[in-house]
Amino acid sequence: MAKLSLRAVQKLTCKKRDAWWTVALVDPVATRMLIVMARFGFITPNRVTWAALFIGLGSAGFFLKGDTQSLVIGAALYHLSFILDCIDGKLARLKGNGTVFGGWLDYVFDRIRVLFCALALMGGQYLRTEDERFLLAALAVVFLDMLRYVDALQIYKMRMSMRAKIEKVTQEQREAELAAQASRGEEEAPKVQFMEDLLRDHPEAEAELLKQAGAGQVVDLHAQFRHRFPWYRRVRQALLRSRIRPHLISGIEFQMFIFIVGPLIGHILMTVLVSAVLMGLFELIIMYKFWLSTRDFTEVMAELNANAPSTSGTISPHLHRGRHRRGVPEQILADAELLNPQPEDDPGFHPYPQPYTDQPYTDQPYTDQPYTDQPYTDPYEPPVRDEWPPPYAQDFPQTYERPYDDGAATRTQIRPLYAAPHTHQPQQHGRPGE
Numbered sequence: 001m002a003k004l005s006l007r008a009v010q011k012l013t014c015k016k017r018d019a020w021w022t023v024a025l026v027d028p029v030a031t032r033m034l035i036v037m038a039r040f041g042f043i044t045p046n047r048v049t050w051a052a053l054f055i056g057l058g059s060a061g062f063f064l065k066g067d068t069q070s071l072v073i074g075a076a077l078y079h080l081s082f083i084l085d086c087i088d089g090k091l092a093r094l095k096g097n098g099t100v101f102g103g104w105l106d107y108v109f110d111r112i113r114v115l116f117c118a119l120a121l122m123g124g125q126y127l128r129t130e131d132e133r134f135l136l137a138a139l140a141v142v143f144l145d146m147l148r149y150v151d152a153l154q155i156y157k158m159r160m161s162m163r164a165k166i167e168k169v170t171q172e173q174r175e176a177e178l179a180a181q182a183s184r185g186e187e188e189a190p191k192v193q194f195m196e197d198l199l200r201d202h203p204e205a206e207a208e209l210l211k212q213a214g215a216g217q218v219v220d221l222h223a224q225f226r227h228r229f230p231w232y233r234r235v236r237q238a239l240l241r242s243r244i245r246p247h248l249i250s251g252i253e254f255q256m257f258i259f260i261v262g263p264l265i266g267h268i269l270m271t272v273l274v275s276a277v278l279m280g281l282f283e284l285i286i287m288y289k290f291w292l293s294t295r296d297f298t299e300v301m302a303e304l305n306a307n308a309p310s311t312s313g314t315i316s317p318h319l320h321r322g323r324h325r326r327g328v329p330e331q332i333l334a335d336a337e338l339l340n341p342q343p344e345d346d347p348g349f350h351p352y353p354q355p356y357t358d359q360p361y362t363d364q365p366y367t368d369q370p371y372t373d374q375p376y377t378d379p380y381e382p383p384v385r386d387e388w389p390p391p392y393a394q395d396f397p398q399t400y401e402r403p404y405d406d407g408a409a410t411r412t413q414i415r416p417l418y419a420a421p422h423t424h425q426p427q428q429h430g431r432p433g434e
Helices: 006-013 018-038 045-065 068-095 100-129 133-184 197-203 205-213 223-228 234-241 251-265 267-307
Strands: 398-400 411-413
Touching: 006 018, 006 068, 018 068, 018 251, 018 267, 045 100, 045 251, 045 398, 068 100, 068 251, 100 133, 100 251, 100 267, 133 251, 133 267, 197 205, 223 234, 223 267
Parallel strands: none
Antiparallel strands: none
16 A cells, blocks of 8 residues: 555545544544554454454453552553544545445444443442442443434434435426426436535535525525524534534543543543533434424425425325225225125125024924013913912922823922022923923
8 A cells, every 4th residue: 555644644534524532632643543554454444343342341341440540541441442443434434445344343342342331430439439329320321322322323314314305306396397398408407405415515605605506406404403593603613624523522522531531530420420411411402403404304395395296205095094084985995896795696695694583492484573571481381379388398299281292191390499489480492302
């Protein structure tokens, strides 16, 4: 690899906007180390990522000891681990051999390093002081670090989704106008541009001037935020002159304060508290800015749909189901003939069969009779006597002839001993022997 100057390496590898800790305390060291490491072919970005992880785990081992000297060594090792964590990305940009797997590996190893260092630092202090507040501080550090990066990824995902929807609608409108422009011999209209991209390429320029000088349609998804906070533009431009991003307390500064500043000054709990409050404040500002951006997105989509209605982002008509959905009279998911079958379609099909009636068995053919609320009586039940023997009396037989026995022997009906008078007894249905 040809020899490069320090300024050339910084221009090729350093980001246009970065955390102030990285700009002030990491890049000056990382770029000089990068010039030396780039000369060796066996040094790859993934190997540098592994080295950063092992050095970070070494700092966790010193944090676990808990004494002052170990804390200072652990803080120095953690800073070296973070420098290597920045070098792997710079090396990939310099040599052009970065991979998707390398980016995933870098992200996962960062979370592992923070987890082990937080548990070791707070656990070592708890073993020395038996102060349970260190255990709560460990949980708070891990939770806030995970929340910060998960929230950042989700906001980035939603921003890309809003941009994709705007680009899709404008693409549909451009395709609709393409035929008319081609027939008139006009040039094709340029694609849509976003104000945040223009400001990133021209940080010193004014938003209104960039919008007027834009070659095509310029969409601004941060218009409300700049309107409510006009001083933000001046602060942003002042910070960008030094490559510092406006997000002053991010996940990087949060980690550096806890794992470097806290152990060096000896006030770990106070450092955790102040860092958590500051990062939470900046996260709320980012959420508020994102909320205003969603309102700008709604207005932009309404304006685009008003100019040329599009089916992008609409609900298909066959999905309008339920009582609260109106305006879809036709049946889409079923045929009218199948919903109302006719008797001649299937002679053996009876959609509503007649229910069975509770009637005594007779030799007469079955006829439908209306249901009545009168109690059912057995026509073959013997008459009930007016007087019954006392409870202590013996069972008494009562003989009678059943008219349907056809000359059979006389049968005996035995009543229970303690039956109450005028009580309806269990009935026998059907012919004898069934």
